[in-house]
Amino acid sequence: MKRHELRELIACGESSTLEFKRKFTTVEKIAREVIALANTTGGYLLLGVDDNGKVVGVDSEKEQIDQLQVALHTIDPPIQCQIDVVELDYRDVVVVCVPASSARPHHYVGDMTLRPHDRPVFIRDGEQSVQASREMTKILRGMNPDSPPLTLSIGDRERRLFSYLERHQRASVTDFARLVNISRRRASQILVKLVRAGVLHIRHDNGHDYYTLV
Secondary structure, three states, X not given: OXXXXXXXXXXXXXXXXXXXXXXXXXXXXXHHHHHHHHHOOOEEXXXXXXXXXXXXXXXXXXXHXXXXXXXXXXXXXXXXXXEEEEEEOOEEEEEEEEOOOOOOOOEEOOOOOOOHHHXXXXXXXXXXXXXXXHXXXXXXXHOOOOXXXXXXXXXXXXXXXXXXXXXXXXXXXXXXXXXXXOOHHHHHHHHHHXXXXXOEEEXXXXXXXXXXXX
């Protein structure tokens, strides 16, 4: 990455595709940021930039990169990131380019006592990295090229949901379950299929998922 490109990137401020860190913090926190970016739309993690966009630089780019490599080894499936060091105003910024992954969902595997499907999955929600809900994790898993083919049928439950969304604009898993008198688990399964089929969008707001018509 060239200097002018990095300046332009920093000027945009933190977003769903850009995270600033003054320096490497902990393996878990950095792994979480990389996972969240890869599980969403990809983006950049910058070490040596304050939350307000001020370039503070890192003391040792080699030490920061070595720690980054340790963090990347706690992610499953592995994520191949490009790491560059760019000098701005006589200060070194470590630029981590995280691709939007086709192997989603990626997990943090620091806690080996957890079963693979219980390991935390993170996504970007605006300027923050948050833990994905069960529904979001299932949707990410369904986007994996190796996932089973999708079968979908539209029946009375789905049509009642569409009518509800036309009136109220949004619905949660609980709203749908109550609307058609089914378990929350069954409602979740149907909603996940509808998102995978491109019929609904899943959105995240104030710690909660909700669904809207496409």
